[in-house]
Amino acid sequence: xxxxxxxxxxxxxxxxxxxxxxxFNKPYVDERVVESIRQVILAGKLSGDGVVCHxxxxxxxxxxxxxxxxxxxxxxxxxxxxxxxxxLKPGDEVIVPSFTFVSTANAVLHAGGIPVFCEINPHTFTxxxxxxxxxxxxxxxxxxxxxxxxxxxxxxxILELARKHRLVVVEDAAxxxxxxxxxxxxxxxxxxxxxxxxxxxxxxxGEGGALVTNNEHYARRGExxxxxxxxxxxxxxxxxxxxTWVDCGSSYVLSDILAAVxxxxxxxxxxxxxxxxxxxxxxxxxxxxxxxxxKLRLPIIPGYCESNYHIFCILLRDEAERNRALAxxxxxxxxxxxxxxxxxxxxxxxxxxxxxxxxxxxxxxVAGTLLRLPIYPHLTDEEVRFVIExxxxxxxx
Numbered sequence: 405x406x407x408x409x410x411x412x413x414x415x416x417x418x419x420x421x422x423x424x425x426x427x428f429n430k431p432y433v434d435e436r437v438v439e440s441i442r443q444v445i446l447a448g449k450l451s452g453d454g455v456v457c458h459x460x461x462x463x464x465x466x467x468x469x470x471x472x473x474x475x476x477x478x479x480x481x482x483x484x485x486x487x488x489x490x491x492l493k494p495g496d497e498v499i500v501p502s503f504t505f506v507s508t509a510n511a512v513l514h515a516g517g518i519p520v521f522c523e524i525n526p527h528t529f530t531x532x533x534x535x536x537x538x539x540x541x542x543x544x545x546x547x548x549x550x551x552x553x554x555x556x557x558x559x560x561x562i563l564e565l566a567r568k569h570r571l572v573v574v575e576d577a578a579x580x581x582x583x584x585x586x587x588x589x590x591x592x593x594x595x596x597x598x599x600x601x602x603x604x605x606x607x608x609x610g611e612g613g614a615l616v617t618n619n620e621h622y623a624r625r626g627e628x629x630x631x632x633x634x635x636x637x638x639x640x641x642x643x644x645x646x647x648t649w650v651d652c653g654s655s656y657v658l659s660d661i662l663a664a665v666x667x668x669x670x671x672x673x674x675x676x677x678x679x680x681x682x683x684x685x686x687x688x689x690x691x692x693x694x695x696x697x698x699k700l701r702l703p704i705i706p707g708y709c710e711s712n713y714h715i716f717c718i719l720l721r722d723e724a725e726r727n728r729a730l731a732x733x734x735x736x737x738x739x740x741x742x743x744x745x746x747x748x749x750x751x752x753x754x755x756x757x758x759x760x761x762x763x764x765x766x767x768x769x770v771a772g773t774l775l776r777l778p779i780y781p782h783l784t785d786e787e788v789r790f791v792i793e794x795x796x797x798x799x800x801x
Contacts, residue, residue: 716779
């Protein structure tokens with residue numbers, strides 16, 4: 405695939421060895437990226453929502469069978485736009501898993517709502533539908549499923565709850581680009597979805613994201629919110645004779661330069677997906693014996709899911725063993741990391757949202773025992789086998 409090696413500084417990733425042998429992550433970069441950026445520079449338009457942005461939006465529509473795609477400066481901004489569309493009032497609630505990145509909850513807060521934290525499924529680490537149902541009240545306005553590691557939340561059950569209680573479903577598919585639930589691409593199943601193309605994701609623009617939807621109303625509102633609250637998109641289509649301020653919005657359009665990086669990635673989407681799946685399968689076969697001995701738990705991908713293999717994680721027996729494994733693998737030249745500190749136990753939530761008495765035991769256990777291993781297309785089979793060997797060495801006692 406003609407990879408261009410990207411060196412990361414020693415302080416870039418968590419759990420960093422002095423002389424790293426295997427990095428935790430490397431963004432996928434090849435020769436196409438340089439040429440794509442060069443073409444944008446030669447064209448003389450570097451700002452947002454230009455020709456290349458539109459080309460990439462069309463790529464994404466075709467790839468994932470979604471009617472409307474709006475590239476944004478980040479997935480965080482796409483999530484914020486989605487919450488703005490709900491026109492939340494003071495006291496309105498949105499149910500979100502506590503096991504997620506802070507952007508999910510921040511988007512609710514920025515829109516004036518209250519995030520209500522729910523438990524996760526112990527197998528997929530996505531929102532626990534039974535706990536969600538218990539937490540729906542007359543104040544609930546939306547459900548915010550997060551597709552963890554490229555594995556889908558239980559969307560049929562979530563959509564059924566939403567229909568029953570007249571709620572909007574917003575998919576945080578930051579980690580779910582090019583993954584499926586029962587044959588449908590994540591992001592386009594609920595009312596609104598959000599993608600991430602951050603440097604750490606499967607397909608990157610450096611910084612960037614997208615708001616996606618099959619709903620015409622949300623798409624048109626998204627265009628306005630993304631363009632500072634103006635109807636500029638209507639003007640450019642000739643639908644109005646001038647454009648002006650019509651709503652509260654911000655500047656969320658992606659630069660054509662960053663879109664060019666993503667464009668080159670999407671042209672190799674099958675190759676990237678294939679290599680990540682190969683690495684995932686190598687890990688599973690190489691660590692299966694430790695799973696059978698109950699020294700670790702391997703990831704579970706339900707039959708109704710087609711993963712994009714964004715994350716490969718294992719669960720260890722307790723937090724002390726997880727932390728010991730982190731340290732020992734670091735000494736052996738393998739960069740690994742844990743993942744989220746549950747939001748309900750974060751300093752901000754404890755102080756500002758009063759979450760001290762929230763009990764989410766599965767979330768706490770998963771957060772305390774989860775260990776993420778390197779997975780990215782640059783990894784060779786030899787390097788994957790080295791990681792597997794080091795995990796065996798660290799856990800053999």
